[in-house]
Amino acid sequence: MERLGEWLFFYLVFPGAAFAVAAGLAMSWLDRKVTALVQWRRGPGASQPFWDVVKLLGKEVVVPAQAWTAGFLALPFVALAAATLAATLTWHAALRLPGGTLGDLIVVVYLLAIPSLALILGGAASGNPLGAVGSSRDMKLVLGYELPLVIALLVAVFQHRMVGGQDVTAATLSLAGIVGFQDVAGAVLYRPSGVLALLVALLCCHAKLGFVPFDQAEADTEIAEGVLVEYSGPPLAMFKLTQAVLLATLPALLVTVFWGGVGATTGGLAAFAGKVLLLLVLIVLVKNTNPRVRIDQALRFFWGPVTGTALVALLLAGVGW
Amino acid sequence: MASASIFGRALRRSPWVFHVGTSGCNNCDIEIADCLTPRFDVERFGIRLVGSPRHADVMLISGPVSTACRTALQQAWLEMPRPRAAVMVGVCACSMGGYRDAYSVAGPADVVIREVDPDATFVYVPGCPPKPETIIAGLVKLLGEM
Numbered sequence: 001m002e003r004l005g006e007w008l009f010f011y012l013v014f015p016g017a018a019f020a021v022a023a024g025l026a027m028s029w030l031d032r033k034v035t036a037l038v039q040w041r042r043g044p045g046a047s048q049p050f051w052d053v054v055k056l057l058g059k060e061v062v063v064p065a066q067a068w069t070a071g072f073l074a075l076p077f078v079a080l081a082a083a084t085l086a087a088t089l090t091w092h093a094a095l096r097l098p099g100g101t102l103g104d105l106i107v108v109v110y111l112l113a114i115p116s117l118a119l120i121l122g123g124a125a126s127g128n129p130l131g132a133v134g135s136s137r138d139m140k141l142v143l144g145y146e147l148p149l150v151i152a153l154l155v156a157v158f159q160h161r162m163v164g165g166q167d168v169t170a171a172t173l174s175l176a177g178i179v180g181f182q183d184v185a186g187a188v189l190y191r192p193s194g195v196l197a198l199l200v201a202l203l204c205c206h207a208k209l210g211f212v213p214f215d216q217a218e219a220d221t222e223i224a225e226g227v228l229v230e231y232s233g234p235p236l237a238m239f240k241l242t243q244a245v246l247l248a249t250l251p252a253l254l255v256t257v258f259w260g261g262v263g264a265t266t267g268g269l270a271a272f273a274g275k276v277l278l279l280l281v282l283i284v285l286v287k288n289t290n291p292r293v294r295i296d297q298a299l300r301f302f303w304g305p306v307t308g309t310a311l312v313a314l315l316l317a318g319v320g321w
Numbered sequence: 322m323a324s325a326s327i328f329g330r331a332l333r334r335s336p337w338v339f340h341v342g343t344s345g346c347n348n349c350d351i352e353i354a355d356c357l358t359p360r361f362d363v364e365r366f367g368i369r370l371v372g373s374p375r376h377a378d379v380m381l382i383s384g385p386v387s388t389a390c391r392t393a394l395q396q397a398w399l400e401m402p403r404p405r406a407a408v409m410v411g412v413c414a415c416s417m418g419g420y421r422d423a424y425s426v427a428g429p430a431d432v433v434i435r436e437v438d439p440d441a442t443f444v445y446v447p448g449c450p451p452k453p454e455t456i457i458a459g460l461v462k463l464l465g466e467m
Contacts, residue, residue, distance in 0.1 A: 220371070
């Protein structure tokens with residue numbers, strides 16, 4: 001219990017809620033700005049995501065008559081709390097903050113699944129037929145991408161290399177442990193298995209963020225933002241914030257697991273930020289140059305080529321490539 | 322409706338619009354789409370087209386309200402969370418234009434909406450169709466009111 005204050009600081013201030021939300025809003029501005037530049041527009045100012053959230057906080061909350069009221073209103077907060085906790089664990093390990101291991105890879109993976117589950121339940125709780133369609137699509141998408149994502153993350157766990165005549169192996173589920181292994185043996189990404197695994201994980205994170213081509217659950221042109229259709233005001237703001245936090249956390253998680261986290265040397269922080277921004281811009285460019293696929297095509301894609309690639313990466317990691 | 326609080330300020334910097342076509346000829350709808358193109362790029366001002374009236378602050382209405390559209394328009398209006406307002410895009414939405422006294426129309430959009438919400442705020446952008454600049458000017462005027 002004596003470490004409660006420390007944990008609360010990690011969760012609420014840095015690198016948790018306050019930091020994660022600020023970083024997330026900055027990242028979502030970057031997303032909109034890069035999107036605008038791709039389309040030869042100028043795009044919104046840097047404070048735009050902040051004003052969007054403040055505006056939503058000041059709006060009326062409408063609860064549909066046929067909705068499950070308690071769930072409908074509570075789930076957005078559950079989503080944000082889980083995303084923030086995942087952000088705390090990820091950034092804590094990535095930035096090598098003191099205080100030992102807070103949680104391992106398994107905890108982060110299940111915390112990252114909670115926002116999607118909250119979105120599925122929230123869409124279903126709204127009682128709207130379009131929300132139900134969105135929920136069912138999101139459910140299929142989660143089934144699709146969780147399996148290859150976990151396999152891809154396991155590639156980092158099963159890495160082993162010859163370092164100075166000794167066989168060094170990661171063999172740990174702790175994020176700090178994986179970062180430590182990469183300090184000794186070099187980043188996971190610098191091996192064939194690491195390249196394949198990062199590619200798979202990047203696609204899975206793309207789907208987790210609900211970006212085109214995997215935005216079937218929110219498809220605003222066909223099912224009017226699907227799972228979010230009935231949300232208004234502060235609950236909608238919570239879902240927008242959740243997405244912003246994930247936008248900052250998922251690239252950071254990938255860099256931590258596959259690309260060495262923040263290097264132990266000076267300039268490591270700048271390199272880390274550069275890698276995170278690089279992955280983010282890559283995601284935004286893919287989002288802007290692809291059409292939305294049908295949900296059955298997305299599921300076939302994730303269970304076919306993506307899972308296959310992840311398994312190949314796992315085999316390569318097993319033989320030390 | 323003028324508000325100096327931080328929420329009022331945020332509303333002026335981030336108006337999300339929902340577009341309702343009430344059986345117009347599609348001409349105004351094309352001009353509305355023009356506002357989103359690189360030449361006008363309304364996202365610079367934080368204006369975004371959203372897919373659900375629940376997310377919207379401003380409703381863009383184009384076309385005379387046909388009898389078939391009447392309840393749909395009223396329901397969509399009531400689904401928008403407060404504070405809310407509407408821009409009548411084009412002469413048909415403002416005053417029905419050439420459809421005045423036609424057998425199939427229920428009235429101009431402001432009359433139809435005031436049947437269910439007497440305090441609704443509107444801005445009128447006449448034209449057949451109005452230019453994108455005019456639509457943006459109308460939105461800016463409305464935001465000054467909000």
